[in-house]
Amino acid sequence: MKGINVKSEIAPLKKVILHRPGRELLNLTPAKLEELLFDDIPFLKVAQQEHDAFAAALRGEGVEVVYLEDLMADVIGADEAVRDQFIAQWTREANIHTEMYTNILRDYLLENYADPKAMVEKTMEGVTLNELNVDRSNALVDLVSSATEMVVNPMPNLYFTRDPFANVGNGVMINRMYSVTRNRETIYGEYIYKYHPDFVGTPQYYSRYNAFHIEGGDVLNINEHTLAIGISQRTEPDAIDELAKVIFYDETSSIDTILAFDIPNSRAFMHLDTVFTQIDYDKFTIHPGIMGPLTVFEITPTGNGKIHATEIHDTLENILTKYVGQPVELIPCGGGDRIAAEREQWNDGSNTLCVRPGTVVVYERNDVTNAVLTDKGIRIIQIPSAELSRGRGGPRCMSMPAWREF
Numbered sequence: 515m516k517g518i519n520v521k522s523e524i525a526p527l528k529k530v531i532l533h534r535p536g537r538e539l540l541n542l543t544p545a546k547l548e549e550l551l552f553d554d555i556p557f558l559k560v561a562q563q564e565h566d567a568f569a570a571a572l573r574g575e576g577v578e579v580v581y582l583e584d585l586m587a588d589v590i591g592a593d594e595a596v597r598d599q600f601i602a603q604w605t606r607e608a609n610i611h612t613e614m615y616t617n618i619l620r621d622y623l624l625e626n627y628a629d630p631k632a633m634v635e636k637t638m639e640g641v642t643l644n645e646l647n648v649d650r651s652n653a654l655v656d657l658v659s660s661a662t663e664m665v666v667n668p669m670p671n672l673y674f675t676r677d678p679f680a681n682v683g684n685g686v687m688i689n690r691m692y693s694v695t696r697n698r699e700t701i702y703g704e705y706i707y708k709y710h711p712d713f714v715g716t717p718q719y720y721s722r723y724n725a726f727h728i729e730g731g732d733v734l735n736i737n738e739h740t741l742a743i744g745i746s747q748r749t750e751p752d753a754i755d756e757l758a759k760v761i762f763y764d765e766t767s768s769i770d771t772i773l774a775f776d777i778p779n780s781r782a783f784m785h786l787d788t789v790f791t792q793i794d795y796d797k798f799t800i801h802p803g804i805m806g807p808l809t810v811f812e813i814t815p816t817g818n819g820k821i822h823a824t825e826i827h828d829t830l831e832n833i834l835t836k837y838v839g840q841p842v843e844l845i846p847c848g849g850g851d852r853i854a855a856e857r858e859q860w861n862d863g864s865n866t867l868c869v870r871p872g873t874v875v876v877y878e879r880n881d882v883t884n885a886v887l888t889d890k891g892i893r894i895i896q897i898p899s900a901e902l903s904r905g906r907g908g909p910r911c912m913s914m915p916a917w918r919e920f
């Protein structure tokens with residue numbers, strides 16, 4: 515299956531991009547957790563088992579699972595010039611600015627990671643000073659650094675493939691991320707959509723070189739005409755304006771309305787999909803904590819590349835009912851109990867991945883919310899989540915649909 519087709523949050527999922535957590539998690543240390551956006555250090559072996567269970571659950575539902583690391587390995591394995599260009603960019607964006615270290619890192623990768631997939635995984639894992647075997651008296655900075663210092667930081671958030679790029683309709687947004695650590699992840703998206711035979715030629719509606727940040731966890735495909743986008747810790751309203759001016763007027767896109775949800779700016783609610791996901795034609799999960807302060811805006815095209823934005827003064831149910839085309843029900847995370855809601859939202863109880871209308875993948879640990887979903891007639895596919903959840907993202911965050919049947 516080539517190309518992109520994502521015009522819904524719930525239509526049968528046919529193909530998805532995942533990343534199996536790898537050795538990048540072994541370079542997380544307590545001192546780096548905040549900078550690298552983790553709250554704890556996952557046990558890699560178990561995180562991988564849980565992730566494999568996630569992939570197996572998706573395959574069991576007829577979904578083709580492809581891995582970001584394999585796609586990227588295809589790209590750099592097919593063309594040495596592209597590989598070398600990637601290594602140079604990866605080095606530059608890892609904040610390596612001296613010619614000496616640029617050369618040392620390039621030689622290190624080329625000499626030790628001849629296999630393209632091993633090289634891709636190494637770029638995700640990060641590099642310590644003592645791996646490089648440099649003469650530390652060649653530079654003052656090396657002499658004063660610890661041998662275990664990371665010369666290149668790991669990218670531990672890569673298993674949240676939802677965020678660095680976002681497939682919309684038949685196109686893609688390559689995002690500019692809020693944080694330095696996650697912005698490096700978007701390099702893989704840039705190369706895959708530019709060079710991979712399954713994705714080359716995909717129209718691009720947002721560039722990682724734009725000035726404003728926007729992340730895929732904030733982008734929900736309500737239908738072929740409507741996107742819901744969070745204004746959040748991770749997504750600036752200016753980025754939504756920029757996207758609107760492109761996507762409304764690109765002939766490959768049918769999007770003509772963006773609903774911007776202004777959610778509270780907090781770590782717990784970092785993206786719209788941490789508090790709100792669609793699970794059936796007429797059902798959404800929602801964290802009750804956002805209901806009070808939620809303001810929704812509508813953005814539409816007015817011609818000549820211009821847009822119009824206006825606040826919608828109505829309840830969330832009424833707004834969704836209008837755009838979904840039928841009355842909707844909002845199912846509260848934690849079943850409405852405040853403590854259960856806060857605990858389970860923290861572990862992504864509202865962050866479900868819909869594989870077809872009424873069937874969702876959820877974290878097993880959120881038993882209060884899961885029981886409520888089952889009561890409402892939703893079929894839940896539970897996956898283990900003791901370690902994966904330490905990265906603060908659930909099944910929707912861990913997946914980027916490439917194809918949904920329409």
Ligand SMILES: NC(=O)NCCC[C@H](N)C(=O)O
Pocket residue numbers: 550551552671674676677696730731732784785787788905906907908910911
């Ligand atoms: N869509 C999502 O909410 N993704 C989860 C991202 C978690 C990651 N640790 C982050 O802070 O970016």
